[in-house]
Amino acid sequence: MILELKGIYKNYQQGKMSVPVLKDVNFSMEEGEYVAIMGPSGSGKTTLMNIIGCLDKPTEGSFSLDGQDILTCSENDMSDLRLNKIGFVFQSFHLLPRQSALANVELPLNYAKVAKKERRERALKALERVGLADRVDFLPNQLSGGQMQRVAIARAIVNNPKLLLADEPTGALDSKSGAQVMELFQSLNDEGVTVLMITHDADIAAHAKRVVTIRDGELKEKEVK
Numbered sequence: 499m500i501l502e503l504k505g506i507y508k509n510y511q512q513g514k515m516s517v518p519v520l521k522d523v524n525f526s527m528e529e530g531e532y533v534a535i536m537g538p539s540g541s542g543k544t545t546l547m548n549i550i551g552c553l554d555k556p557t558e559g560s561f562s563l564d565g566q567d568i569l570t571c572s573e574n575d576m577s578d579l580r581l582n583k584i585g586f587v588f589q590s591f592h593l594l595p596r597q598s599a600l601a602n603v604e605l606p607l608n609y610a611k612v613a614k615k616e617r618r619e620r621a622l623k624a625l626e627r628v629g630l631a632d633r634v635d636f637l638p639n640q641l642s643g644g645q646m647q648r649v650a651i652a653r654a655i656v657n658n659p660k661l662l663l664a665d666e667p668t669g670a671l672d673s674k675s676g677a678q679v680m681e682l683f684q685s686l687n688d689e690g691v692t693v694l695m696i697t698h699d700a701d702i703a704a705h706a707k708r709v710v711t712i713r714d715g716e717l718k719e720k721e722v723k
Protein backbone atom coordinates (compact mmCIF):
# COMPACT_ATOMS: atom_id res chain seq x y z
CA MET A 499 0.00 0.00 0.00
CA ILE A 500 1.44 3.35 -1.02
CA LEU A 501 -1.05 5.31 1.04
CA GLU A 502 -3.80 4.63 3.54
CA LEU A 503 -6.24 7.06 5.15
CA LYS A 504 -8.48 5.85 7.95
CA GLY A 505 -11.26 7.79 9.61
CA ILE A 506 -10.00 11.13 8.34
CA TYR A 507 -11.83 14.26 9.49
CA LYS A 508 -10.85 17.80 8.61
CA ASN A 509 -12.49 20.83 10.18
CA TYR A 510 -11.72 24.42 9.34
CA GLN A 511 -12.01 27.02 12.03
CA GLN A 512 -14.29 29.89 10.98
CA GLY A 513 -14.21 32.36 13.83
CA LYS A 514 -15.68 30.41 16.73
CA MET A 515 -17.25 27.80 14.48
CA SER A 516 -15.55 24.57 13.51
CA VAL A 517 -16.73 23.68 10.01
CA PRO A 518 -16.43 20.00 9.04
CA VAL A 519 -15.08 19.55 5.50
CA LEU A 520 -13.91 15.93 5.41
CA LYS A 521 -16.04 13.38 7.23
CA ASP A 522 -14.73 9.93 8.02
CA VAL A 523 -12.75 9.51 4.80
CA ASN A 524 -11.32 6.03 4.29
CA PHE A 525 -9.16 5.59 1.22
CA SER A 526 -6.13 3.63 0.16
CA MET A 527 -4.05 3.08 -2.94
CA GLU A 528 -1.73 0.30 -4.01
CA GLU A 529 1.54 1.11 -5.68
CA GLY A 530 1.09 1.46 -9.46
CA GLU A 531 -2.62 2.34 -9.34
CA TYR A 532 -4.25 5.15 -11.31
CA VAL A 533 -7.17 6.61 -9.35
CA ALA A 534 -9.40 9.63 -9.83
CA ILE A 535 -11.25 11.38 -7.02
CA MET A 536 -14.22 13.12 -8.55
CA GLY A 537 -16.60 15.56 -6.93
CA PRO A 538 -18.29 18.91 -7.43
CA SER A 539 -16.75 22.23 -6.46
CA GLY A 540 -16.61 22.66 -2.69
CA SER A 541 -16.86 18.94 -1.94
CA GLY A 542 -13.45 18.83 -0.24
CA LYS A 543 -11.18 17.59 -3.05
CA THR A 544 -8.38 20.11 -2.57
CA THR A 545 -8.59 19.73 1.21
CA LEU A 546 -8.10 15.99 0.74
CA MET A 547 -5.29 16.47 -1.76
CA ASN A 548 -3.52 18.80 0.68
CA ILE A 549 -3.63 16.08 3.32
CA ILE A 550 -2.46 13.33 0.95
CA GLY A 551 0.25 15.68 -0.35
CA CYS A 552 1.53 16.29 3.20
CA LEU A 553 0.75 20.00 2.89
CA ASP A 554 -1.77 19.88 5.73
CA LYS A 555 -2.71 17.56 8.57
CA PRO A 556 -6.16 16.15 9.30
CA THR A 557 -8.08 17.11 12.42
CA GLU A 558 -8.59 13.44 13.21
CA GLY A 559 -7.79 10.03 11.77
CA SER A 560 -4.73 8.16 10.59
CA PHE A 561 -2.72 8.54 7.42
CA SER A 562 0.32 6.63 6.28
CA LEU A 563 2.35 7.30 3.15
CA ASP A 564 4.80 4.71 1.92
CA GLY A 565 4.77 3.07 5.33
CA GLN A 566 5.31 6.26 7.29
CA ASP A 567 2.82 7.55 9.87
CA ILE A 568 2.22 11.15 8.81
CA LEU A 569 0.49 12.32 11.94
CA THR A 570 3.65 12.02 13.99
CA CYS A 571 5.75 13.86 11.38
CA SER A 572 7.32 17.26 12.03
CA GLU A 573 7.07 20.10 9.50
CA ASN A 574 10.55 19.14 8.34
CA ASP A 575 9.63 15.48 7.86
CA MET A 576 6.59 16.62 5.88
CA SER A 577 8.66 18.77 3.57
CA ASP A 578 11.15 15.93 3.04
CA LEU A 579 8.25 13.64 2.13
CA ARG A 580 6.88 16.19 -0.33
CA LEU A 581 10.28 16.59 -1.92
CA ASN A 582 11.23 12.93 -2.15
CA LYS A 583 7.99 11.02 -2.59
CA ILE A 584 5.41 13.25 -4.22
CA GLY A 585 5.13 15.08 -7.52
CA PHE A 586 2.51 17.84 -7.66
CA VAL A 587 0.55 19.06 -10.66
CA PHE A 588 -1.87 21.97 -10.20
CA GLN A 589 -4.63 23.46 -12.32
CA SER A 590 -2.73 26.74 -12.73
CA PHE A 591 0.73 25.17 -13.34
CA HIS A 592 2.56 27.14 -10.58
CA LEU A 593 5.64 27.82 -12.73
CA LEU A 594 8.12 30.55 -11.87
CA PRO A 595 7.45 33.19 -14.55
CA ARG A 596 11.00 34.51 -14.93
CA GLN A 597 12.65 31.11 -15.13
CA SER A 598 13.08 28.97 -18.24
CA ALA A 599 11.30 25.65 -18.63
CA LEU A 600 14.59 23.95 -17.78
CA ALA A 601 15.15 26.01 -14.62
CA ASN A 602 11.58 25.33 -13.50
CA VAL A 603 12.10 21.59 -13.90
CA GLU A 604 15.46 21.74 -12.10
CA LEU A 605 13.89 23.39 -9.05
CA PRO A 606 13.02 20.27 -7.01
CA LEU A 607 16.53 18.99 -7.69
CA ASN A 608 17.98 22.23 -6.30
CA TYR A 609 16.05 21.65 -3.09
CA ALA A 610 17.25 18.05 -3.07
CA LYS A 611 20.84 19.38 -3.41
CA VAL A 612 21.57 17.45 -6.59
CA ALA A 613 24.80 18.63 -8.28
CA LYS A 614 24.46 21.03 -11.19
CA LYS A 615 25.47 18.74 -14.03
CA GLU A 616 23.16 15.94 -12.93
CA ARG A 617 20.39 18.44 -12.32
CA ARG A 618 20.63 19.65 -15.88
CA GLU A 619 20.75 16.13 -17.33
CA ARG A 620 17.76 14.93 -15.37
CA ALA A 621 15.71 18.06 -16.10
CA LEU A 622 16.48 17.73 -19.83
CA LYS A 623 15.43 14.11 -19.76
CA ALA A 624 12.16 14.97 -18.00
CA LEU A 625 11.42 17.69 -20.56
CA GLU A 626 12.14 15.20 -23.35
CA ARG A 627 9.81 12.76 -21.65
CA VAL A 628 6.92 15.25 -21.90
CA GLY A 629 7.73 16.13 -25.51
CA LEU A 630 9.33 19.53 -24.88
CA ALA A 631 12.97 18.94 -25.80
CA ASP A 632 12.74 21.90 -28.20
CA ARG A 633 11.34 24.29 -25.58
CA VAL A 634 13.86 24.01 -22.74
CA ASP A 635 14.97 27.67 -22.89
CA PHE A 636 11.49 29.15 -23.24
CA LEU A 637 9.90 31.21 -20.49
CA PRO A 638 6.42 30.20 -19.32
CA ASN A 639 4.78 33.14 -21.13
CA GLN A 640 6.35 31.91 -24.38
CA LEU A 641 4.54 28.58 -24.01
CA SER A 642 0.94 27.52 -24.56
CA GLY A 643 -1.17 26.39 -21.59
CA GLY A 644 -0.73 22.76 -22.55
CA GLN A 645 3.03 23.20 -22.83
CA MET A 646 3.15 24.95 -19.45
CA GLN A 647 1.30 22.05 -17.89
CA ARG A 648 3.73 19.61 -19.48
CA VAL A 649 6.65 21.60 -18.00
CA ALA A 650 4.87 21.30 -14.64
CA ILE A 651 4.53 17.55 -15.18
CA ALA A 652 8.24 17.30 -16.03
CA ARG A 653 8.98 19.14 -12.78
CA ALA A 654 6.66 16.76 -10.91
CA ILE A 655 8.39 13.61 -12.20
CA VAL A 656 12.00 14.81 -12.22
CA ASN A 657 12.59 13.44 -8.71
CA ASN A 658 11.08 10.04 -9.59
CA PRO A 659 8.31 10.41 -7.02
CA LYS A 660 6.39 7.42 -5.72
CA LEU A 661 3.13 9.30 -6.14
CA LEU A 662 1.99 11.79 -8.75
CA LEU A 663 -0.76 14.02 -7.33
CA ALA A 664 -2.75 16.20 -9.72
CA ASP A 665 -5.46 18.67 -8.71
CA GLU A 666 -7.69 19.56 -11.70
CA PRO A 667 -4.72 19.15 -14.09
CA THR A 668 -6.82 19.90 -17.18
CA GLY A 669 -9.00 22.57 -15.58
CA ALA A 670 -7.27 25.47 -17.34
CA LEU A 671 -6.66 23.72 -20.67
CA ASP A 672 -8.47 23.44 -23.98
CA SER A 673 -9.69 19.94 -24.77
CA LYS A 674 -6.80 19.03 -27.08
CA SER A 675 -4.12 20.01 -24.54
CA GLY A 676 -6.17 18.27 -21.85
CA ALA A 677 -6.17 15.09 -23.92
CA GLN A 678 -2.36 15.29 -24.26
CA VAL A 679 -2.04 15.60 -20.49
CA MET A 680 -4.30 12.56 -20.07
CA GLU A 681 -2.14 10.59 -22.54
CA LEU A 682 0.94 11.54 -20.59
CA PHE A 683 -0.58 10.42 -17.28
CA GLN A 684 -1.55 7.13 -18.91
CA SER A 685 1.94 6.45 -20.20
CA LEU A 686 3.54 7.46 -16.89
CA ASN A 687 1.17 5.05 -15.14
CA ASP A 688 2.06 2.33 -17.68
CA GLU A 689 5.68 2.89 -16.65
CA GLY A 690 4.75 2.28 -13.02
CA VAL A 691 4.06 5.75 -11.61
CA THR A 692 1.21 5.77 -9.10
CA VAL A 693 -1.23 8.51 -10.15
CA LEU A 694 -3.92 10.20 -8.06
CA MET A 695 -5.92 12.76 -9.98
CA ILE A 696 -8.55 15.06 -8.59
CA THR A 697 -11.24 16.48 -10.84
CA HIS A 698 -14.83 17.68 -11.04
CA ASP A 699 -15.04 16.40 -14.63
CA ALA A 700 -16.45 12.90 -15.21
CA ASP A 701 -14.86 12.63 -18.68
CA ILE A 702 -11.45 13.36 -17.21
CA ALA A 703 -12.02 11.01 -14.26
CA ALA A 704 -12.88 8.24 -16.75
CA HIS A 705 -9.21 8.09 -17.79
CA ALA A 706 -8.33 6.56 -14.42
CA LYS A 707 -8.69 2.85 -13.75
CA ARG A 708 -10.58 3.45 -10.50
CA VAL A 709 -12.91 6.34 -9.75
CA VAL A 710 -13.88 7.40 -6.25
CA THR A 711 -16.47 10.12 -5.70
CA ILE A 712 -16.54 12.75 -3.00
CA ARG A 713 -19.63 14.68 -2.01
CA ASP A 714 -19.93 17.00 0.97
CA GLY A 715 -16.70 15.63 2.35
CA GLU A 716 -17.77 11.98 2.15
CA LEU A 717 -15.96 9.54 -0.09
CA LYS A 718 -17.51 6.66 -2.02
CA GLU A 719 -15.93 4.05 -4.25
CA LYS A 720 -17.72 4.25 -7.56
CA GLU A 721 -16.55 1.61 -9.97
CA VAL A 722 -13.75 -0.78 -10.64
CA LYS A 723 -12.81 -1.29 -14.28
Ligand SMILES: Nc1ncnc2c1ncn2[C@@H]1O[C@H](COP(=O)(O)OP(=O)(O)O)[C@@H](O)[C@H]1O
Nearest residue numbers: 510511519537538539540541542543544545546
Ligand atom coordinates in the same frame (compact mmCIF):
# COMPACT_ATOMS: atom_id res chain seq x y z
N1 LIG B 1 -8.61 27.34 4.60
C1 LIG B 1 -9.94 27.21 4.67
N2 LIG B 1 -10.64 27.77 5.67
C2 LIG B 1 -11.97 27.60 5.78
N3 LIG B 1 -12.71 26.88 4.93
C3 LIG B 1 -12.08 26.29 3.89
C4 LIG B 1 -10.66 26.43 3.70
N4 LIG B 1 -10.31 25.73 2.59
C5 LIG B 1 -11.44 25.19 2.10
N5 LIG B 1 -12.52 25.52 2.87
C6 LIG B 1 -13.91 25.10 2.67
O1 LIG B 1 -13.91 23.69 2.58
C7 LIG B 1 -14.82 23.25 1.58
C8 LIG B 1 -14.08 22.37 0.58
O2 LIG B 1 -13.13 23.14 -0.12
P1 LIG B 1 -12.12 22.48 -1.17
O3 LIG B 1 -11.42 21.36 -0.51
O4 LIG B 1 -11.29 23.55 -1.75
O5 LIG B 1 -13.14 21.89 -2.27
P2 LIG B 1 -12.95 21.50 -3.80
O6 LIG B 1 -11.48 21.42 -4.08
O7 LIG B 1 -13.65 20.19 -3.94
O8 LIG B 1 -13.62 22.57 -4.59
C9 LIG B 1 -15.41 24.51 0.97
O9 LIG B 1 -16.68 24.72 1.55
C10 LIG B 1 -14.46 25.59 1.34
O10 LIG B 1 -15.09 26.82 1.48
Ligand SMILES: [Mg+2]
Nearest residue numbers: 543544545665
Ligand atom coordinates in the same frame (compact mmCIF):
# COMPACT_ATOMS: atom_id res chain seq x y z
MG1 LIG C 1 -10.28 22.28 -5.50
